Amino acid sequence: MANLYVTAVPPADLNRNTEWFMYPGITYHFFHWKKGTPFAEDQGMYNRLTWWEQMDNGKQLTRNRKFLTVVPLVLYLIASHTTDYRHPMLFFNTVAVIVLVVAKFPNMHKVRIFGINADK
Secondary structure: OHHHHHHOOOOHHHHHHHHHHHHHHHHHHHHHHOEOOOOOOOOOOOOOOEHHHHHHHHOOOOHHHHHHHHHHHHHHHHHHHHOOOOHHHHHHHHHHHHHHHHOOOHHHOOOOHHHOOOOO
16 A cells, blocks of 8 residues: 555646645735734834735835736646646636735735734
8 A cells, every 4th residue: 555655646737736836825825914024123013914015115016016916827827728727727726816816906905805814
């Protein structure tokens, strides 16, 4: 049984999708979930803002924000193409990119949906 586990090789598209799901997961956690700042000299003035809301001093549609919005879309197209647009992976990729891109919209600035990640 252990020999089967060791010799089993997952399909290549599963490995690519695992890599693709790491990007939105890590990006969402650090940009849209984590609040505060990693630096101590701000004296707590950014404790209620996510890292995405702090970027570029809160200005919307800057070059940095546009670039970081386009990256998941490009990765989505690459991941969808490499999995031949097959149903389960296409669905998961689509959900991941929608969640990640909607969180980056200017209308979502300082918005907490259903109070998730809101200050108590």
